[in-house]
Amino acid sequence: xxxxxxxxxxxxxxxxxxxxxxxxxxxxxxxxxxxxxxxxxxxxxxxxxxxxxxxxxxxxxxxxxxxxxxxxxxxxxxxxxxxxxxxxxxxxxxxxxxxxxxxxxxxxxxxxxxxxxxxxxxxxxxxxxxxxxxxxxxxxxxxxxxxxxxxxxxxxxxxxxxxxxxxxxxxxxxxxxxxxxxxxxxxxxxxxxxxxxxxxxxxxxxxxxxxxxxxxxxxxxxxxxxxxxxxxxxxxxxxxxxxxxxxxxxxxxxxxxxxxxxxxxxxxxxxxxxxxxxxxxxxxxxxxxxxxxxxxxxxxxxxxxxxxxxxxxxxxxxxxxxxxxxxxxxxxxxxxxxxxxxxxxxxxxxxxxxxxxxxxxxxxxxxxxxxxxxxxxxxxxxxxxxxxxxxxxxxxxxxxxxxxxxxxxxxxxxxxxxxxxxxxxxxxxxxxxxxxxxxxxxxxxxxxxxxxxxxxxxxxxxxxxxxxxxxxxxxxxx
Numbered sequence: 085x086x087x088x089x090x091x092x093x094x095x096x097x098x099x100x101x102x103x104x105x106x107x108x109x110x111x112x113x114x115x116x117x118x119x120x121x122x123x124x125x126x127x128x129x130x131x132x133x134x135x136x137x138x139x140x141x142x143x144x145x146x147x148x149x150x151x152x153x154x155x156x157x158x159x160x161x162x163x164x165x166x167x168x169x170x171x172x173x174x175x176x177x178x179x180x181x182x183x184x185x186x187x188x189x190x191x192x193x194x195x196x197x198x199x200x201x202x203x204x205x206x207x208x209x210x211x212x213x214x215x216x217x218x219x220x221x222x223x224x225x226x227x228x229x230x231x232x233x234x235x236x237x238x239x240x241x242x243x244x245x246x247x248x249x250x251x252x253x254x255x256x257x258x259x260x261x262x263x264x265x266x267x268x269x270x271x272x273x274x275x276x277x278x279x280x281x282x283x284x285x286x287x288x289x290x291x292x293x294x295x296x297x298x299x300x301x302x303x304x305x306x307x308x309x310x311x312x313x314x315x316x317x318x319x320x321x322x323x324x325x326x327x328x329x330x331x332x333x334x335x336x337x338x339x340x341x342x343x344x345x346x347x348x349x350x351x352x353x354x355x356x357x358x359x360x361x362x363x364x365x366x367x368x369x370x371x372x373x374x375x376x377x378x379x380x381x382x383x384x385x386x387x388x389x390x391x392x393x394x395x396x397x398x399x400x401x402x403x404x405x406x407x408x409x410x411x412x413x414x415x416x417x418x419x420x421x422x423x424x425x426x427x428x429x430x431x432x433x434x435x436x437x438x439x440x441x442x443x444x445x446x447x448x449x450x451x452x453x454x455x456x457x458x459x460x461x462x463x464x465x466x467x468x469x470x471x472x473x474x475x476x477x478x479x480x481x482x483x484x485x486x487x488x489x490x491x492x493x494x495x496x497x498x499x500x501x502x503x504x505x506x507x508x509x510x511x512x513x514x515x516x517x518x519x520x521x522x523x524x525x526x527x528x529x530x531x532x533x534x535x536x537x538x539x540x541x542x543x544x545x546x547x548x549x550x551x552x553x554x555x556x557x558x559x560x561x562x
Contacts, residue, residue: 100167100254100345100346100449100453101254101346101453102345102346102347102348102350103254103255103258103346103348104254104258104343104346104347104348105348105353106348106353106356106357106360108258108261108262108347109340109347109353109354109356109357109361110356110357110360110361110364111261111262111265111266111361112261112339112340112343112357112361112424112427112428113337113339113340113357113358113360113361113362113365114265114269114361114364114365115261115264115265115268115420115421115423115424116336116337116339116340116421116424116425116428117333117334117335117336117337117361117362117365117421118265118268118269118272118365118368118417118420118421119202119205119333119336119417119418119421119422120201120202120205120206120208120209120414120417120418120421121329121330121332121333121334122272122333122368122369122372122394123209123392123393123394123395123414123417124205124329124391124392124393124394125329125330125332125333125391126139126329126372126373126376126385126393127385127386127387127388127391127393128326128328128329128391129142129143129326129329129330130302130382130385130386131301131302131303131304131386132301132322132323132325132326133299133300133301133314133319133322133323133326134298134299134300134301134302134314134382134386135295135296135297135298135299135300135382136292136293136296136377136382137293137296137297138296138297138299138319138323139373139377139382139385140370140373140374140377141323142323142326142327142330143330143369143370143373144370145323145327145330145526146327146330146331146333146334146369147334147366147369147370148526149331149334149523149526149527150331150334150337150362150365150366151362151363151366152514152515152519152520152522152523153337153338153490153494153523153527154337154338154358154359154361154362155358155359155513155514155515155519156494156497156513156514156516156519156520156523157170157173157338157341157355157358157493157494158354158355158356158358158359158511158512158513158514159355159497159509159511159512159513159516160173160341160493160496160497160500161341161344161350161351161354161355161358161511162351162352162354162355162508162509162510162511163176163500163504163507163508163509164176164344165344165347165350165351165354166344166345166350166435167342167343167344167345167346167431167434167435168342168344168431168432168434168435168436169338169339169340169341169342169343169344169428169431169432170186170190170338170341170342170432170489170493171183171186171187171190171432171435171436172435173341173493173496174186174489174492174493174496175439176496176500176504177493177495177496177497177499177500177503178492178496178499180439180441180556181553181556182492183436183439183441184436184441184552184556185549185552185553185556186489186492186493187432187433187436187441187442188548188549188551188552188555188556189485189489189548189549189552190429190432191432191433191442191461191462191465192465192548192552193469193482193485193545193548194482194485194486194489195425195429195432195462195466196429196462196465196466196469197466197469197482198332198335198336198425198482199243199422199425199426199429199462199466199469200239200243200466200467200469200470200472201332201482202239202418202421202422202425203238203239203240203242203243203418203422203466203470204235204236204239204470205239205418206238206239206242206415206418206419206422207233207234207235207236207237207238207239208235208390208392209392209395209411209414209415209418210235210238210415211234211235212392212395212407212408212411213408213411213412213415216234217234217235217238218233218234218235232471236470236471239470240467240470240471242419242422243422243426243463243466243467243470244463244467246260246419246422246423246426247426247459247460247462247463249423250423250426250427250430250454250459251450251452251454251456251459251460252452252454253452253453253454254343254346254427254452254453254454257423257424257426257427260420260423261420261423261424261427263420264416264417264419264420264423265420267413267416267417267420268413268416268417268420269364269368271410271413271414271416271417272368272372272417273368275372275375275394275397275398275401275410276368276371276372276375278401278402279375279376279378279379279397279401280374280375280378282378282379282400282401288377288378288379288380288381289377289378291381292377292381292382293377298313299313299314299315299319299322300312300313300314301314301322302382302383302386302387304386304387320533321533321536321537324529324530324532324533324534324537325533325534325537325538327530327533328483328534328538330369331483331486331487331530332482332483333369334362334365334366334369335483335486336421336424336425337358337361337362337365338358339424339425339427339428339429340354340357340358340361340428341354341358342428342429342431342432343427343428343431345431346453351510351511352510352511355510355511372394375397376393376397379397379400379401380393380396380397380400384396394410394414395407395410395411395414398410398411426459426462426463429462430446430454430455430458430459430461430462431455431458433446433455433458433461433462434446434447434449434455434458437458441556441559443461445457445461446458446461482545483534483545484531484534484535484538484541484542484545484546485545485546485548485549487527487530487531487534488531488545488546488549490523490527491523491524491527491528491531494520494523494524495524497513497516497520498517498520501516
């Protein structure tokens, strides 16, 4: 092999290549959404609400919120079919400051935090197969509680590899996404099918649904399990707090909007990709949770080891050998998810740099037509976040911030209907104005609940957004 063939692409392309189809866009949505959450977070949700009925309600609310947001974004993607997605929409609706605050938060916590969380989750499942590489294997530990585990280092390694592969062009990322997304869909479908064929149907299923609306908190301590009944305001707060995991699992559906510059017929295909992708994932998530309830008692879901609910279910269904296979397939799922996140996220920084709102070097494309510098910047910061905390800490850290900008972006639909009625809208928000308004109300309520129940984590997310204000005005003086 010649020396020249081993070099990374150099910077000499000036525009994106429109090579991605409707199928590619839909697979990106599905692949970016299905990462690690569906295999893990039902444990935390069960601890918060403690019954089969309320577990399903949390996932139904999450699915409804995600679908309504995706259908609303279809209008915005049709109006502004170019790279940058949500950053562009906020910029057009409310001005450069709001676009910058989103882009700043996107880089600081939203996209990079999600990449880090999925990377750490990949490490956790690797640890199931190879204990020496798991989250219980400490590489560095201190008396003040900070530690670095092997799982965190594994997560960083996968982020680096995927970033490297994506510097060689969108086609490389496309094929990784296609292969891994189809594999994860097949794995989930198989797990659901065999879970419902599980012989324990009449026992566990009926037991879980005998008191399906008896909401309660279940202690996380597996040695001394306690149950405390919930009702009224306490139940509302518990549901809002439990939404963190479900919404995180359903997030990244908007990733296809970031790569609009590489989608064929973006004004049509982005909206369709959003609808197809979010609908498929919502149905898969609901089916997975019904399967859990057929195989595991609500206490077993709440106390799955290291919150690996899918592993606990597969142990019941297949035994040890089957669980190992499922663990591998879940690793494939998280690996494919991060590919979609890494591929799409860098396009936002590129567009911001083009508008002089991000580091200048991020605004260049290499000869393969991808923003390689932006990809490496994202890689470095996501790797730092991998070392910052455990999986649940990263969830709490970013979901409040994500919801804030979703609310603001959908509010932008109302504003743009008044200020820019002249722009062609190939697709209009479903159920406007009722459905988008319902989304804003529900998401705002969840944000208020998170501020109350997870004050520190939500406050940190809000602080990150606010820090962007002085940074914006300082950079504008330059």
